[in-house]
Amino acid sequence: MDPTLTDTIDMYGDPLAFRVKQGGAAPNSGHATIKVEARQMASHQKEAVVTEGEGGGAWRLTSDEGRHLKGTDLAPFPLGFFNAGMQSDLYGRIRTIAAARNVALDDVTVRLVNHYWLTGSFIQGTGEGHAESPDIEVQVASRAPSAAIEALVNAAMDSSPAIAFARTPLAGNTFALYINGRRRTVEGVANSPAPDAGDPYRIYAHAPRPLDPNARRDLIVKTGQVEQGEPQLAGPTVTNKLIRNIFGEGRPQGREGQFCTDTWLGVPGASHFKLVSDEGGKGAAPTGLSLLSAGIAFCYMTQLSRYIENMKMNIRAVRLVQFNPYVFSDKARVEPVDTHLFLNGDAPDETHLQLLTIAARTCYLHAAAKTPVEPNLRIVHNGNALARAA
Template structure:
């Protein structure tokens, strides 16, 4: 049971909103690099227990979103907001949808009632106290279901090429070792194992995240919690299980993405293991990317997921070793290409290593701060995703042969990309 207060629910703020006072707060993304088309800066702070809030700023669109994350009973959280891994999966499946739709338009392929079904799996093995606990990421399973006159081969080629065109391709191809700076109690300190960014740390976000406010009028709920996720063969971790000092387990996040008539993507996320709640997200691209900006875009969800997951691992490690972090905050930068289809580049998606500036406050030694960073990076599922060469196993299903939404169909062979 949670022993710390549910600050997200008590705040009175929506979980997700577009920030109206970003300029006054001085929140902006870094410049877009040559050869890239997007830069996203994420400021994240810990609230209580496993609750976190972030400001996510896009250089391309200028939009700044406030997003919030929590964990379920498996980490003694309140389950007041989606878990970190769900943000990444939502961003990923939405990015694939962007490229599939853009490429279908370019090839003259009509797609009706497009549904994407995705499964992300991760591993955690080893001992936190011995320093051997390590996260891993596995290949992604993606099924595209559509009513189309195109042949199964044409549909399969479309989805295969769209996966390669996604900016996320840049984090899946090759090993992208993440880069860091570390500040402890307001002082920059040398790193131990982590790789350096190679420039001074970005300033501590301080209280800027807390001072972010929504605009007048607001919008319909951008995220909603449903009931418990269905039990799955992988469902083995329940209350408190993710805080065990020694682990050997598989994590499984499932998502279903559908397109509304107004172009907004609705993504239903199930957390199979550890066992958690269903959350329903809205995702929409900004006008610069062909949408109307009615919800956070794919790149914002992807980037927030990485930052939230890393923050969870900082807090989890401190809990396991029974030492206190008074506060912890990060500034994280991600740099992506535009989509090969949606951005018109005609090239595979590309990305740079994730850069994270870590700001810790504690009564412990600098060596403890370094251990926190190293173990958080080592046990972060999404930094593991970045440093692991991965493929997407693609399956396509013609709509007339579709089983119930969210189930796997064997009507078409899969192909890795």
Template structure:
């Protein structure tokens, strides 16, 4: 049985687009502290369907994205799952840095193809409050034909991986910061670390309008191939069981089109789900043309979508009253070491999230919802875990 209505498919609104009226929407970019910053607003639509608006402080571009879940969470599979967006943004960021560093050093990369596997864990019991989401090291395979010797090629690729802005969230431990608002009034957080300063409210301006484009930014291509994943899952509603000990495996394959757009085929091996094709392009200020969402926009949307899913999952499993919920999230990254010309490894600040809940539940239950959602969110686990990317280099 599917949860909620299929609003994404039935609303008549294009699911993915560059927003033509960003100033009118009322979602202003955050202060740009490190070189690139994004503000992401995510709201629940129905069931596990969510809508996000992401605006860049560097470029001013705003993107509208939506996310859904497959049968494993009783979703409609009308859009990619949250983890797909981070995996897509991550591999797009790696492609940016590899091509920029190679160009800077005069190295021709022929037939460049990236294949990435992300792994996450979910262990424990929701009822006992022992359920915890985790993140495991990332696997990146680079297939390329070039004139560098193996050692020099591997060194270049390792430097490019470290130069990625997302490197700042992966390396080191960055616990996220939160504010919590229940029915319009701010309340103290519980175990979740509180963010000082004013609450950022939901945007209250005009509805976002799409810019004209001939591109299909994201589309479903069918089901992912079957792959054996240790502790993998495929059963319907398996992600809603109280006791869990499972491994999740989203993956992506990234190539460069002749027009410079990155084409990313995203697979979901565990829980078994769909293949979606994403397009990615950096903004003009970053050397692209802004024809599709950039790496940081996909990353930021992914973190917000995943965190929001945990609220919906908990409310469904615990039968809590949560008719409306949303977040405003700020992410801060350095420019890419190669693509941004800094020559440094990528850095990031902790993710800052303002949580807005509409609920008849008590303040204590609202705090519990935040604590459990942070504890079970794979991508907040990604931020608070020191992770490395395991690199494999192959030649055709």
């Protein structure tokens, strides 16, 4: 963690999430790229501006870590964003396909458990993240035949870019590194072919503030529910493997396409957070893919800050710009993530290069991007289980 950083996510008393730019409807067809511009703040706090495609609106989102990582626990942890985003995007595909097939849905509940584990040491620079198949349960209340519901959910899985992220090995993720304002060639990962990205520090003269002074305050909320037990500090070295299970349960909020997820980390003392997204095209909240994309950036930044702290690197003021391309169709696809990392400090260039590489290797969501896994799907129709993937 960078002791020189004093800005906090709550320094203005603003909501934890709010709109910063009005734009067109969030992308839902063809090819679109979600852009994440993020910065490290005090402790493990992070802030991002997420732009939903070319000409799309933009949202300010915030993240933190719990007490097990010595965070302040004010905002959702990075993997919670990913969990909520995956649920929301799947729900959006279910909703869209149901309307196209004239299938009436009385209620939908999505339950998701993501599984990750870590090996190695943050002190020695040997940490490595791993991802396993997520468990997804979709509960549907509907008078439609069970066969129609099963076909509907499976079609939604295929058309969800979030599910495609789990299924697709993204071995071609690319990186760019800027050290004290100058771009350097990276090593150990693929170099980004893209032109220089704008440094968020220079793009934003001031911290983002709500476009609407009366912006709703319920898009991200700490619910007050806490897992039983006392938090245990995560050590810098894992002797065997450290398992992290991320839980989430989401349901529609109203009839206009908004979706509300309760997500939490499966460790003692972990707080629950509620995240609201919009899959109805109204722009009332970020889309699920925006939450998911932000989660990838936030997770990478947590690993960067943990290595800086544990390896005592003279590096500060971490920022990044991340481009997440998605292809929308009945067979959705994702394309490699392009990450531009901005670092400042007096450490040698080799240390900055090392940090980029080892943090990418440790990041759970970069591991998930590289590791194709088939979700374990369970469909429940009117209380009766229909299918579960082998």
